[in-house]
Amino acid sequence: MDEEYDVIVLGTGLTECILSGLLSKEGKKVLHMDRNDYYGGESASLNLTQLYRQFRPGQEPPSELGRDRDYAVDLVPKFIIASGELTQILVHTDVTRYLEFKQIAGSFVYRDGRISKVPSTEMEAVKSPLMGLFEKRRAKKFFEFLQNWKDEDPATHQGVDLDKDSMKTVYEKFGLEPGTQDFIGHAMALYLDDDYITKPARATYTRIVLYTSSMARYGKSPYIYPLYGLGELPQSFARLSAIYGGTYMLDKSIDEIVTDAQGKFVGVRSGGETVKAKQVIGDPSYFGAGKQAEGKVRVVEEGKVVRAICVLKHPIPETDDSDSCQIIIPQNQVGRRNDIYIAMVSSTHNVCAKGIHIAIVSTIVETDKPELEIAPGLKLLGPIHDKFVSISPVYTPTTTGQDDNVFITRSYDATSHFETVVEDVQDVWKRVTGTDLVLKKQELEVQQ
Amino acid sequence: MAPAASQSTVNVKLLLIGNSSVGKSSMLLRFSDEQWLPEDESSATIGVDFRVHKMDVNGKKVKLSIWDTAGQERFRTITSSYYRGAQGIILVYDVSSRESFDALPRWYSELETYVSDSVVKILVGNKVDKEFSRQVPEAEASAFAQRMNSLFIEASAKTSINVKEAFVSVVEKIIDTPELWDSGVSGQSKGQRTDGGRGGVPGGVQVVGLSDDQADQGGGCSC
Numbered sequence: 001m002d003e004e005y006d007v008i009v010l011g012t013g014l015t016e017c018i019l020s021g022l023l024s025k026e027g028k029k030v031l032h033m034d035r036n037d038y039y040g041g042e043s044a045s046l047n048l049t050q051l052y053r054q055f056r057p058g059q060e061p062p063s064e065l066g067r068d069r070d071y072a073v074d075l076v077p078k079f080i081i082a083s084g085e086l087t088q089i090l091v092h093t094d095v096t097r098y099l100e101f102k103q104i105a106g107s108f109v110y111r112d113g114r115i116s117k118v119p120s121t122e123m124e125a126v127k128s129p130l131m132g133l134f135e136k137r138r139a140k141k142f143f144e145f146l147q148n149w150k151d152e153d154p155a156t157h158q159g160v161d162l163d164k165d166s167m168k169t170v171y172e173k174f175g176l177e178p179g180t181q182d183f184i185g186h187a188m189a190l191y192l193d194d195d196y197i198t199k200p201a202r203a204t205y206t207r208i209v210l211y212t213s214s215m216a217r218y219g220k221s222p223y224i225y226p227l228y229g230l231g232e233l234p235q236s237f238a239r240l241s242a243i244y245g246g247t248y249m250l251d252k253s254i255d256e257i258v259t260d261a262q263g264k265f266v267g268v269r270s271g272g273e274t275v276k277a278k279q280v281i282g283d284p285s286y287f288g289a290g291k292q293a294e295g296k297v298r299v300v301e302e303g304k305v306v307r308a309i310c311v312l313k314h315p316i317p318e319t320d321d322s323d324s325c326q327i328i329i330p331q332n333q334v335g336r337r338n339d340i341y342i343a344m345v346s347s348t349h350n351v352c353a354k355g356i357h358i359a360i361v362s363t364i365v366e367t368d369k370p371e372l373e374i375a376p377g378l379k380l381l382g383p384i385h386d387k388f389v390s391i392s393p394v395y396t397p398t399t400t401g402q403d404d405n406v407f408i409t410r411s412y413d414a415t416s417h418f419e420t421v422v423e424d425v426q427d428v429w430k431r432v433t434g435t436d437l438v439l440k441k442q443e444l445e446v447q448q
Numbered sequence: 449m450a451p452a453a454s455q456s457t458v459n460v461k462l463l464l465i466g467n468s469s470v471g472k473s474s475m476l477l478r479f480s481d482e483q484w485l486p487e488d489e490s491s492a493t494i495g496v497d498f499r500v501h502k503m504d505v506n507g508k509k510v511k512l513s514i515w516d517t518a519g520q521e522r523f524r525t526i527t528s529s530y531y532r533g534a535q536g537i538i539l540v541y542d543v544s545s546r547e548s549f550d551a552l553p554r555w556y557s558e559l560e561t562y563v564s565d566s567v568v569k570i571l572v573g574n575k576v577d578k579e580f581s582r583q584v585p586e587a588e589a590s591a592f593a594q595r596m597n598s599l600f601i602e603a604s605a606k607t608s609i610n611v612k613e614a615f616v617s618v619v620e621k622i623i624d625t626p627e628l629w630d631s632g633v634s635g636q637s638k639g640q641r642t643d644g645g646r647g648g649v650p651g652g653v654q655v656v657g658l659s660d661d662q663a664d665q666g667g668g669c670s671c
Contacts, residue, residue: 039527069561087653097497098529101655224655228532235527242518243497248525 005031005247007432008268008275010254010282013041014230014418015409017237018425019281021093022437024244031275032241033268037251038231039238041283042392042412045072045231045351051309055388065311066353072229073309073351075390076412077343077360078421079104079223079326082214085422087224092439095236102349104223106325107215109187110333111179115318115380118187118328135177142174142184146208162202170201178332184208186330192338192364192414193331223326223417229351254286257406263296265405279432281407284395289411298408299395305362305414306370308378311386312357316344318380323348323357326416329376338364340377341416364414365391400431407432457509458629460622461533462615464515465555466540467548468522471574474605475540476514479615482608505616505623512619514538524554531562535628536570536618543573543602546583556596566628568621569598572614577604 006028009020017039020032038044046054048061048071061068080086080101090096108115111130119125125139150156160170171181185191189207196204214222226232242248256269257280267276287298315321327342334340344359345351352358361377370391378384397408410424429437464472473496477483480499498515515534520526539555541548552571559569571593573584586602593600599617603610622628 039525082653091653096653099654101653102657103655218655224653227656228529232529232532235529238527239497239518239520239530242520245519247522248520249523250525 003029003275005029005275005277006279007031008033008277008280008282010034010268010280010286011041011409012036012039012234012238012250013043013283013409013412014234014237015043015421015424015428016041016281016283017234017241018089018422019409019428019432020246021095021237021240021244022425022429023432024241024246025093026433027244030241030246031249031277032238032246033249033252033254033270035251035253035286039235039250040075040231041234041285043074043076043230043234045074045229047071047073051388055390065356070347070353071351072231073358074230074345074360075307075309076230077307077341077362078230078412078416078418079221079225079343081210081222081417081419082217082224083210083222084214084417084419086418088439089422089425090236093237093240095240098236098239099232100227101224102227102324103218104221104225104324104326104345105322106319107187107221107223108319108325108327109183110327110329110376110380111183112333115327118183130183131177131180135180138175139180142170142176145174146205147212149205160201162205163200165201166198167201167204168197170204171197182330182332186339187328188212190328190416221326225324225345225349227350229345229349257287259404259406263404279405279407281409281428281432283409284397284411287397287406287408289395290393297398298406299397301393302396303394304365304370304391305394305412306365306374306389306391307360307362308371308374309388309390310359310361310378310381310384311352312344312359312381312383313355313385314382315346315357316342316359316380317382319344327377327380328416329380334376336363336373337366338414340374341414342377342380343416362414402431457511458623460510460512460535460619460629462512462514462536462538462618463531463534464517464538464540465521465526465558467542467545467551468519470540470542470545470548471605472521472538472540473516475538475572475574475603475611475614476516478605478608478611480514501615503616503619505619508623510619510623512615514615526558528562531559534563534567535622536568537563538570538572538614538618539598540572540574541584541589542575543584543586543589544575544578544581549573549584549589552592552596566625568618568625568628569596570614570618571596571598571600573600573602574605576602576609577606 007023007030009016009032012034020030024030048068051073052059052061107118109118116130119128126136131139145158148156188211189204211222252270254268254270258266258269258274260266265280267274284299289299319325324345329340331337331339340363342359342361344357346357347354359381361374363374367373371389394411394413396410401407407428409428413420426437466472476499480501496516498513501512503510517526541552573589590600601610601614603614605611
């Protein structure tokens with residue numbers, strides 16, 4: 001361990017592993033460490049033993065749930081948007097060769113006490129029970145408008161300026177009812193709250209297009225999911241890093257971030273030794289998150305996310321027995337500021353024993369009784385066999401890290417997909433290297 | 449997917465495991481490229497992901513993908529995903545290193561965690577060219593392999609002795625065990641494995657079970 005590294009990466013969550021993989025590929029000498037004896041950090045998928053160790057220390061998993069190794073329970077519920085940024089990175093780095101995906105079988109939205117499929121095309125919109133006859137005509141016009149939009153052709157703009165007019169203006173132009181706005185803004189544009197309505201419509205337009213183009217790719221939902229759970233994603237990027245020379249150490253206690261007199265990063269102390277590097281990247285838990293600040297405050301809490309991992313012995317009612325699905329409960333429907341999400345996967349994805357379904361209900365915490373807040377989501381699941389609840393603060397770094405070479409990533413947020421994770425990767429990459437992240441296509445077989 | 453016709457290619461995924469510097473990558477290089485790098489030129493594994501090799505076994509066309517550890521064995525940080533979908537495991541130790549042999553029980557316990565019992569295992573004692581500094585008697589290793597329900601062979605990636613034989617005997621045993629590769633026999637959803645090597649489709653995302661799903665959509669739609 002006398003070697004000096006270019007970058008030390010702390011924590012093997014997805015954000016850190018993508019960065020580690022990309023930096024190693026660029027020729028940087030990377031040492032990647034984690035305090036846990038498994039990969040994935042906050043974005044890991046755990047087997048039963050690990051799940052119980054985390055949520056119910058000292059308790060053995062019940063044998064009726066089946067074999068330990070059949071389980072890979074995600075800690076953070078997210079799906080991959082088929083046409084999204086993470087897919088781009090997966091393809092460009094070729095880590096797809098380590099992964100297999102399944103599509104998520106359905107995308108649903110809650111409205112007036114029941115759940116319905118999210119319509120994603122004009123055809124589906126016309127059939128959807130979410131809208132009355134006249135509203136369907138208006139919605140059809142709205143979707144046609146989006147589909148036909150061409151920046152360079154003002155004739156397709158129908159007098160709308162996406163960069164100036166708010167989404168509210170666009171909704172009003174087409175005369176869409178509040179309920180329709182709800183599923184468009186929340187179940188298609190995937191906004192967690194209603195702040196988007198008063199902002200320029202461009203962002204919402206882009207998100208709806210992403211949703212519909214992703215939907216068009218595989219047909220049933222806009223999402224894909226890796227077999228064996230989300231924890232496969234960080235592991236794949238860790239292998240990418242290792243192939244380009246990255247060194248991996250798990251089960252390592254990180255005792256101190258060592259800095260010099262000016263506060264600049266020097267190295268990381270683990271046990272008796274200090275490993276030196278020019279830069280350090282890590283998740284907030286390695287930089288004082290959740291602890292009394294001593295010295296420099298490097299991360300602050302932005303809010304909290306409550307997540308309930310629910311073990312079910314049946315598919316979610318009213319989802320056509322889907323082996324997997326997402327259900328969005330728009331905030332307006334249940335008198336909240338933030339949406340409630342349900343993400344469900346099953347043995348089809350090799351994440352649990354046969355007959356078991358794993359549903360995670362989550363939302364951004366708004367009160368001091370977070371578990372009550374997700375009750376409307378839990379109610380949709382039918383009988384819940386077992387439940388593991390966590391309340392996780394979301395941390396964000398206080399500085400860019402360019403002054404002290406300490407670069408901190410963000411916690412995983414409440415969104416249902418990885419787009420914000422990729423934004424964080426791009427942001428940290430720029431802070432660390434000083435350049436934009438440009439994905440180069442790599443050659444197929446790695447020659448030595 | 450019909451029960452594999454004899455002409456169709458069988459995809460087989462093999463993994464190499466074992467301590468650092470026992471010669472895993474050298475075995476792979478010797479087998480797939482007929483090459484060997486002398487000690488001063490070979491270093492800890494960098495850049496080897498996997499190799500694809502085609503061969504005929506008992507009249508069957510086999511597309512082998514052989515995966516290397518990417519050096520992640522050094523601090524025992526091999527990812528669990530490395531083990532996914534493997535049908536054969538090549539456990540390598542160095543006959544001139546007692547330590548590498550003594551580490552084998554830990555590798556076997558890792559296999560117990562991650563792969564099913566039916567997966568074919570072979571224990572390979574590499575570097576028999578270093579007979580003069582042998583630390584592990586052949587008889588002892590052979591008895592150990594038997595206890596661990598593994599095939600056994602001693603080999604040398606340097607002189608090429610028994611390298612091909614090691615790979616071929618694993619593949620033969622896999623072909624003799626149809627439930628490892630023939631979804632029609634196993635009854636399990638081996639169809640979920642689109643490609644034994646997962647290296648089949650560059651530049652795309654493999655989404656499994658799509659054609660089935662879409663067939664369902666066409667046939668089972670109640671509208």
